[in-house]
Amino acid sequence: MNILITTHGNLGKEFLKTAEMIMGKTDHISILGLQVEDNIDFFKEKIETVIQQKEIKIILTDMENATPFNAATIASRSIRNPPKIIAGINLPLLIELINLTQNNEFKYEQLEVFIQKCKESITLYKGMTKNESI
Amino acid sequence: MKVFRLDERLIHGQVMTSWIGYTGATEIIIVDDEIAQDDFMKLVLTQAAPKNIETKVMNCKQFTDYDSNKDNKNRIILFKKLIYVKELLDMGTPISELSLGNMGSSPQRKKYANSIYMTDGENDLIEEIQKSGCQVFIQMLPNDLKKKI
8 A cells, every 4th residue: 555745845755764774664655755945746746656657555745734735635626535634743653654554454443543543642741740730 | 903914735734733822823724725625635734734724724715704704813824835825915905914834845946045945936926916916034943033935
């Protein structure tokens, strides 16, 4: 199952590089970064092309309602089976998603549960404080 | 205060927050004939606005009707395309200044400044807009110097 990561700048590229440090090489993830000078319509077209050529099923973006996210939603509207779009990429999420999608058995229906689980990856470390409250 | 601004990314993050702070705007109006008739695009674009700001998408005709009700609301008028700036001017909307934020690069466009890329046709449009008495300048954030195009 192919994935596209689209973010501001080189965030996506670096996320993938870092995830691959931990997980090893992947071959099912494409990256598109929106640079300051990019034209939004042209960027949207690039996303559309990647979705079609790679048969992208899941798009990861860095922030809801921001330009890369908007471009992904607009690019997906003309696709027959539009990819699912997730906003708010982080490293645990990407690693987990690589794990799940490396073989082709991952089902769309699992996505909501997956995201719910990923939200738990943001934690406040309490190990140093004697008191539970800050 | 009314600010007319062209930014292809329309309502985006910190940039728009600064302009809202600077103008005290309570509403943002996107003027674009194509987006105005596309409910999906309208939804996507207005979702990006801060919660306390009212966002409207209008076509040129709707905007001139709306704007002729003289009120003193602070507002930001946002464009994605230069042709609609020209159209408003032709329809009689007074626009004394237009700030350019982002016109991104594409294979058909040439670089004029950081984050400002234009086709020859768009450059001609800028000249026509300036001839109509509207000053066009490049300015990313409200406190940046206004740069002549």
